[in-house]
Amino acid sequence: MTDLSDSSNFIIKNALLSSRLSKRVGHCLSVHGMSMTEFLVLHSLEGAPRKALSRIELAELLGMSASGITRLVAPMEKIGLVSKESNPRDARQSLVKISETGQRLYSEASVGFDHISNELTENISSVQLEKILELYGRVK
Amino acid sequence: MTDLSDSSNFIIKNALLSSRLSKRVGHCLSVHGMSMTEFLVLHSLEGAPRKALSRIELAELLGMSASGITRLVAPMEKIGLVSKESNPRDARQSLVKISETGQRLYSEASVGFDHISNELTENISSVQLEKILELYGRVK
DNA sequence: GATATATGATTGAGTAATCAACTATTAAAC
DNA sequence: GTTTAATAGTTGATTACTCAATCATATATC
Numbered sequence: 001m002t003d004l005s006d007s008s009n010f011i012i013k014n015a016l017l018s019s020r021l022s023k024r025v026g027h028c029l030s031v032h033g034m035s036m037t038e039f040l041v042l043h044s045l046e047g048a049p050r051k052a053l054s055r056i057e058l059a060e061l062l063g064m065s066a067s068g069i070t071r072l073v074a075p076m077e078k079i080g081l082v083s084k085e086s087n088p089r090d091a092r093q094s095l096v097k098i099s100e101t102g103q104r105l106y107s108e109a110s111v112g113f114d115h116i117s118n119e120l121t122e123n124i125s126s127v128q129l130e131k132i133l134e135l136y137g138r139v140k
Numbered sequence: 141m142t143d144l145s146d147s148s149n150f151i152i153k154n155a156l157l158s159s160r161l162s163k164r165v166g167h168c169l170s171v172h173g174m175s176m177t178e179f180l181v182l183h184s185l186e187g188a189p190r191k192a193l194s195r196i197e198l199a200e201l202l203g204m205s206a207s208g209i210t211r212l213v214a215p216m217e218k219i220g221l222v223s224k225e226s227n228p229r230d231a232r233q234s235l236v237k238i239s240e241t242g243q244r245l246y247s248e249a250s251v252g253f254d255h256i257s258n259e260l261t262e263n264i265s266s267v268q269l270e271k272i273l274e275l276y277g278r279v280k
Numbered sequence: 281g282a283t284a285t286a287t288g289a290t291t292g293a294g295t296a297a298t299c300a301a302c303t304a305t306t307a308a309a310c
Numbered sequence: 311g312t313t314t315a316a317t318a319g320t321t322g323a324t325t326a327c328t329c330a331a332t333c334a335t336a337t338a339t340c
């Protein structure tokens with residue numbers, strides 16, 4: 001499992017790590033009946049200006065396709081975590097807005113998410129984590 | 141897109157980064173008719189003691205399920221990148237061994253893989269990449 | 281203001297993985 | 311040496327996505 005450049009090794013290890021982490025964290029989120037990507041939707045909406053984003057913006061943020069977002073959001077809307085809002089300025093857009101229920105569920109899930117995250121990275125200091133995040137920002 | 145702990149942010153950004161990187165790199169590998177996971181299979185086999193691994197070991201290394209490996213390796217075997225070998229000591233095992241063709245294709249693909257990897261991480265020094273890899277090793 | 285083009289979103293078909301259930305073989309317990 | 315339990319692998323059904331095609335609306339051009 002060697003012989004490539006540091007860059008290649010970084011890409012490879014990053015992919016493997018992320019799949020491992022997503023599984024662990026996903027398992028923890030499933031207690032709240034939620035997947036990792038659903039959590040990321042709620043997280044993104046929670047941080048958005050008017051607690052709403054268009055499907056395209058959501059796709060951009062999550063690195064997914066527009067159709068992926070359609071299929072991801074549909075069941076969340078059905079169970080009332082988010083609602084569909086139309087943009088009076090542009091009838092093509094349908095904004096996704098987080099509901100009260102969605103906000104409640106998000107904050108509940110965040111607790112567990114934070115807890116498991118801290119556990120998984122307990123051997124890495126905050127300073128180092130921040131340094132990694134800064135370096136991530138430099139990846140093209 | 142804030143408010144969680146550094147740990148949580150690390151997990152989230154890591155997932156997003158890795159999906160972005162896999163897409164970029166995957167696109168480059170597709171020139172060789174290969175997916176990222178197929179590349180990882182060849183990479184793992186190339187680095188293995190006798191250029192062969194059991195399905196279970198492969199699953200372990202790639203963080204995938206055994207059935208995932210079965211379905212991933214089957215077409216690779218069909219086009220002759222790997223071959224199935226039986227273990228005389230254990231008739232349950234069927235080892236996956238990289239073929240000459242597989243080795244040739246792997247080394248060809250590695251060139252492009254390395255190239256795109258270097259490009260993507262060109263704003264991060266080797267020292268820093270190695271530091272990140274070391275920190276990855278500390279994640280539970 | 282009609283026509284061409286671009287953008288936001290959905291749908292159908294396909295792909296890559298998962299889990300649960302199963303088969304085959306091996307190892308352990310008695 | 312059976313029976314029991316564990317391990318390696320495959321298969322069927324399902325899930326979560328992708329891409330290409332499509333529809334509806336918006337914008338630009340003439």
